[in-house]
Amino acid sequence: MNTSGAAAAATSIDINNVKKLPILISLILGAFFSILNETLLNIAFPELMIELKVSASTLQWLATGYMLVVGVLVPASALLVQWFTTRQMFLGAMIIFTLGTIVCAFAPQFSILLVGRLLQAAGSGLMLPVMMNTILVLYPPEKRGAAMGTIGLVIMFAPAIGPTLSGLILDSLEWRWLFYLVLPFAIISIVVAFIYLKNVSQPTKPKVDVLSIILSTIGFGGIVYGFSSSGEGKWSHPEVYGTILVGALALLLFTIRQLRLRDPLMDLKSFKFPMFTLTAFMLIIMMMTLFSTMSLLPFLFQGALGMTVFASGLLMLPGSVLNGLISPITGKLFDKFGPRALIIPGTAFLVIIMWFFTRITVETTKVELLILHICMMVSISMIMMPAQTNGMNQLPARYYPHGTAILNTLQQVAGAIGVAFFISVMSSGQSSFLKGSSDPGSPGQMAQAMVAGVHNAFTIGFFFSIAALILALFFKRIKGPAAE
Known part of the structure; x- marks a missing residue:
């Protein structure tokens, strides 16, 4: 090879x-x-x-x-x-x-x-x-x-x-x-x-295996396009489920081909290393949580609380900036204490925060929302890079390009799926609330419907965070590449 x-x-x-x-x-x-x-x-x-x-x-x-x-x-x-x-x-x-x-x-x-x-x-x-x-x-x-x-x-x-x-x-x-x-x-x-x-x-x-490139393009492209299009609530549209099915079939053929090739486009043997595989599943959950939350909160801020686009952007800015600023600190702590000292408390913290998000009402103050968002972004900073670094540390050097490509691809696809799925859940909850309302056209009822939809989405997000906490318990420190 x-x-x-x-x-x-x-x-x-x-x-x-x-x-x-x-x-x-x-x-x-x-x-x-x-x-x-x-x-x-x-x-x-x-x-x-x-x-x-x-x-x-x-x-x-x-x-x-x-x-x-x-x-x-x-x-x-x-x-x-x-x-x-x-x-x-x-x-x-x-x-x-x-x-x-x-x-x-x-x-x-x-x-x-x-x-x-x-x-x-x-x-x-x-x-x-x-x-x-x-x-x-x-x-x-x-x-x-x-x-x-x-x-x-x-x-x-x-x-x-x-x-x-x-x-x-x-x-x-x-x-x-x-x-x-x-x-x-x-x-x-x-x-x-x-x-x-x-x-x-x-x-x-x-x-260069041309067939692998074609299958990869159709597979990942179909999945991302299909889920991105479904964000408008068109799950039953042939354009959505058709491209997702074609993408899934292409990915299946792509996977089979990569496992058989001597020089694969994306070496899926990276998944034989347990910490890398664990990291991949953790990052999928984290990216779905992160991207979906960044999409759901603006709907809540503007649709239920009546905030402007600029004001909602400002409200989300401190948490996101703090997440970035803390990342170098969590990186140094990872070097010193290993992944468990960060990932387990981080996922436990995330479970608590997601539970509070399921309790949001139209009376929830902007300060409370600001604090919740900051806490969520801090918890994610304790998980994302420590998990990714630990997973990549187990790979032998020749797997570096493949491991990097796999994790980045999974993050991109998970982000697209997360946004589409959670917005769909929010829209469904919103519609269900308005169907049972005596005055669905009133601003007050529409705001309540938005909150109900967001509740449904964050409830599912809460269970996702529990799954992340369970995964975190299996992380262990990797000090060098594994033997092949």
């Missing part, structure tokens, strides 16, 4: 003589603005509908298409990092992202704007796997916690400030400034990476 770029790095490149900090800064700078961009545009949708003269369902492709491209590209990253050097991958991703930003900034119509967003998504989809794979190569297992915690800061902080930052910009400037302001930072990132980013891997150029 061919070794991966990561494995080659261990033998061909002397990591001890590489200055790690400039490389880390280069990666974080580029990743921050590419990830920030994922949530920066959503708040401008009402304005875009008017200016571009498109419907909400058409405009939604700016978000769905973004998620779709990322979901399709991430699985292929395991192959790409073995074909290209660290510099080639990162600079290529940033150049594609920057070109997409330019296209978006000057787009005269919706179709051009969509092309720009898809280019941005292509750059972002390659960014995170490259960053994580580089960290795994640069840092030994006993020091990875702090480095991965720094990545966690970027992953959580960037999308957290997106809605609030775009709200501030749109208060006084048109929507194109969302791209004008990102553009110079993207260019600076390219320049910094060109100067400071060093190669930490050497391409081994394994055989």
